[in-house]
Structure formats: structure tokens, C-alpha cells
Amino acid sequence: MKIRAVDACYPGSSHDSFVWNVSSARQYFLKKYESVDRTSKLLGDCGYGIEPFLLTPYRDPRYNSKEYKFNLAHSSLEILWTIGVLKSRFRCLLITLHYRPEKVVKIINVCCALHNICRDYNVEYNDDSITLPSNDTDENVESPPNATLKSEDVDGVEK
Structure with missing residues (x-):
């Protein structure tokens, strides 16, 4: 696993x-x-x-x-199970990541590396929450709720 x-260097779907x-x-x-x-x-x-x-x-x-x-x-086989465990550990992978493509590549790579470290050190995961991937169609992509994005400065004050 x-x-x-x-x-992950191809942007979009x-x-x-x-x-x-x-x-x-x-x-x-x-x-x-x-x-x-x-x-x-x-x-x-x-x-x-x-x-x-x-x-x-x-x-x-x-x-x-x-x-x-x-x-x-x-x-x-364990292929789908492995992807399900990865997505259960790193829930951000269940939704569209709204960042520059270069940053998304880094996030995915880091999640995979951390997953392997967790495997090496037998870090447990909650197998009740494992979501097995389904077909990669648009209706299977979970979108974040409609919200207004606000930028904040370093002090946490809205601009």
C-alpha cells in the first residue's frame, strides 16, 4: 500500500x-x-x-x-484501497484544490510522501472513513460550499 x-503535473481533469x-x-x-x-x-x-x-x-x-x-x-486489489486510505488521511484530496497548479502538484506529492511515511511507521488511519475513488467524472468532484473569499493581512484583519 x-x-x-x-x-500530478497535468492541471485540470x-x-x-x-x-x-x-x-x-x-x-x-x-x-x-x-x-x-x-x-x-x-x-x-x-x-x-x-x-x-x-x-x-x-x-x-x-x-x-x-x-x-x-x-x-x-x-x-489494494490499488483502490491505497488511494482511499490516502484520501482519508488527507481529506483535502477529496475536493478541488483551488491553488496555482504548481502548488497543487506540491500538495499532492507531499500527501503521497507523508502517506508512505505513515505506512513505514504504522500510523493508523480511520478505516471507517475511507472513501474509495469512483470514476473520474465531474459529478464525482465535491465542490466547496459557496463562500466569498476574503483576503487577510498578516495580522488576520480583513482587507
Whole structure:
């Protein structure tokens, strides 16, 4: 449940497959596959394209078939659980971060690094509040309540 790689440098709602297609991780696994290493496999969700080294769920498998059972095993893996634990620890990741893109990248990277430190030192989390991620669509993004943003000076006095 440790996070091994993070790429949060694409502003806005970039689709997973876009980020994957331009990632150095994809290039790494593609080169390994092309150099006859056919043993390395990655897991991805149905939003990713077909790659010889990327295992994605079957679309509409027949109930109780091998494909159906594969999808059950695939969906129960720790990937979604890890993201759920990360978002439960750092609730700011559940909503849109209203900062400059450069700052959002730093926030996400720091949250992932702190998550790994928590894993290393067995820092507990409240598993009752774990929110598993769903599809990355706009209706799943929680927006902050409508509020007027006010700037404050160093003394905490409104300007």
C-alpha cells in the first residue's frame, strides 16, 4: 500500500489514459516488453487502452465465468484501497484544490510522501472513513460550499 510513483503535473481533469500515455513509467514497461521481458505486468482499470503488459478488466463478462472471476479479483486489489486510505488521511484530496497548479502538484506529492511515511511507521488511519475513488467524472468532484473569499493581512484583519 505504498505509493511508488506520482505524476500530478497535468492541471485540470486529465484522463488517466492521457497521463499514462505520456508517462515515463509506460515508456519503461514498453521498452522492457520490446526487449523480450514478457514477465512484468501492470494492473489498470478499464479506462486504459490495451497494452501487452497491462492487465485491465474484461468488459461485460458473463456471470460466474473466468473473466467475471478475474474482474472480481482485479477490483479487490489494494490499488483502490491505497488511494482511499490516502484520501482519508488527507481529506483535502477529496475536493478541488483551488491553488496555482504548481502548488497543487506540491500538495499532492507531499500527501503521497507523508502517506508512505505513515505506512513505514504504522500510523493508523480511520478505516471507517475511507472513501474509495469512483470514476473520474465531474459529478464525482465535491465542490466547496459557496463562500466569498476574503483576503487577510498578516495580522488576520480583513482587507
